[in-house]
């Protein structure tokens with residue numbers, strides 16, 4: 001669906017003939033009247049357009065065979081999509097001067113009431129005479145769905161809207177993808193791309209049938225039937241957790257969150273649908289086997305693209321309601337809570353899980369660095385010894401792909417109490433092992449609450465890796481395991497899906513390798529627990545919470561050898577919990593070990609038995625690694641480091657690419673010589689807002705009016721614009737007589753509209 005009309009925001013009252021000019025001579029109007037005879041892009045990319053006979057407004061005549069002429073007048077008139085025609089400014093818009101934040105009010109009513117006093121929250125410095133005639137600022141699409149929902153994958157005029165219809169199947173899939181865990185993405189994408197699905201002209205398959213019942217509104221519905229906080233399509237777990245935490249922390253519930261319309265990113269923009277044309281399809285398939293493909297080779301693999309986009313989005317996430325958190329804590333700003341409420345499978349945060357102290361997790365930006373970090377706040381902790389916090393410095397030197405990197409620690413009173421803050425690397429979209437595998441809402445096996453779709457019998461000696469690494473649909477009622485207290489009888493006996501052995505081994509090897517690094521550095525982890533180990537990507541785990549207990553229970557480092565032995569014991573218990581699908585499995589060790597020996601290979605059982613054996617000087621992590629084969633571990637380490645680096649690079653590329661596109665659009669919109677002579681071009685409507693935003697991004701000045709060059713500000717603002725978030729910012733006119741409070745989302749809409757207007761002209 002093409003974007004509907006864009007927002008017209010006029011701050012300065014234009015000359016009286018403006019309306020006529022806008023409606024008759026604006027470039028958009030000229031564009032609309034000309035029509036469009038450009039070659040259909042579907043044709044260029046896929047060789048065919050399934051909408052060719054169903055209203056697609058673009059040309060389907062290939063050069064050479066074309067019978068139509070380039071003359072726009074000869075092109076049959078096709079209905080212009082909403083928003084493509086010029087939008088005459090209403091009388092209200094012409095006299096508009098005052099922007100009303102959160103403006104969702106109906107335009108006409110507001111316009112007719114132009115003389116009334118501005119509501120509270122309106123900013124009208126120096127407004128006076130202008131404000132008297134002012135109409136409320138109403139973003140043209142304030143009451144419509146967000147931009148990305150509008151901008152569906154090519155849907156020509158006359159086709160169904162985003163709510164229904166086969167053309168929207170991909171959007172539905174993408175919206176639903178947002179609710180999948182990172183591990184399910186690739187598989188999910190293949191379902192979404194199922195070429196046998198009816199919309200591709202094939203027979204309905206099981207997977208496509210499973211996909212179709214989803215609707216966009218389904219994706220927007222709250223999770224579960226028990227009335228959780230709204231779940232948001234396209235939103236990462238971390239971002240959703242933060243939003244939901246806001247929902248609970250604010251105590252305002254749905255009333256507040258009702259305003260939060262999260263717009264999913266346009267995931268579909270940069271990777272094409274596979275062609276239905278057999279010729280192109282075969283070339284697409286051959287590209288997977290290495291031969292040349294004309295189009296697909298230009299794109300990232302979709303699952304990777306989606307995963308990176310989600311991570312980038314989770315990194316940029318901001319709170320949508322006032323969290324009542326300090327603006328700044330030790331040089332970190334933009335705090336966003338990460339603790340998930342129980343309805344999301346988290347602990348809700350704040351449990352006395354840290355040596356009797358309550359702990360909270362936040363995402364925050366480091367001032368001047370433009371990087372995101374995870375802050376762990378230990379509430380109400382009074383530091384007795386300086387050396388306790390200095391001990392954390394040792395941790396900052398330990399770098400390992402299996403460890404959540406420690407940056408620093410400091411005390412603060414910013415929260416109104418005595419808190420100590422530990423700063424870690426931020427891993428967007430991560431979950432704890434408990435959240436990922438064991439909680440009632442876990443998406444991955446062996447969640448003991450889930451009802452399996454199929455029962456995979458695993459007998460001793462049977463290749464456990466044949467088990468599907470995908471959990472069944474989430475049930476609302478606990479199954480046979482009985483609320484998670486089933487211990488060893490849990491996963492296997494209860495019929496719930498088993499954690500595949502290859503995945504378990506992958507975790508075991510990563511944890512062991514990280515532990516080796518930690519122990520060799522003369523430290524002890526002390527947080528080997530399903531609630532502290534993070535799953536940061538597909539089959540990627542990292543040990544979290546390093547250094548916290550060292551500081552809280554500081555003893556000068558005397559007990560490190562004992563703590564290292566405890567690490568090994570905790571490691572054994574972690575494997576048991578995952579293998580048996582229950583944290584309580586460790587309370588019945590004989591039964592649990594028996595379960596493991598029946599369901600998994602003897603090698604795994606041997607490792608577990610070793611880890612659970614009596615502590616002693618000869619029981620070390622090195623010995624555990626010998627049991628596993630050290631060569632494998634070293635190889636794994638280097639491949640994980642490489643993987644992390646590549647992912648990091650790709651994310652940077654993705655973000656840079658998006659910024660470049662944005663900047664190009666800015667340049668395109670703002671630097672149009674053909675309109676330079678018409679001051680109204682950039683002074684009215686969407687363009688004026690964009691112009692002010694450009695000043696805000698690139699032309700900041702300090703209090704004495706001197707230019708400020710802050711790359712971090714530029715990148716942050718552009719990233720927020722790209723994500724189209726609901727955060728508001730204040731734009732000031734060049735004469736400093738007017739202010740606008742608008743959200744990045746509204747500006748993004750304006751940029752898209754202005755760009756679309758220009759590209760049509």
Ligand SMILES: Nc1ncnc2c1ncn2[C@@H]1O[C@H](COP(=O)(O)OP(=O)(O)OP(=O)(O)O)[C@@H](O)[C@H]1O
Nearest residue numbers: 338339347349350353359361374425426427430431
């Ligand atoms: N370094 C990190 N980067 C990104 N997200 C993280 C990081 N560490 C933790 N998280 C996220 O924050 C959430 C809360 O983490 P936390 O370790 O506090 O778990 P918890 O179960 O709430 O523990 P507790 O409440 O007992 O402190 C988790 O969902 C996890 O995904």
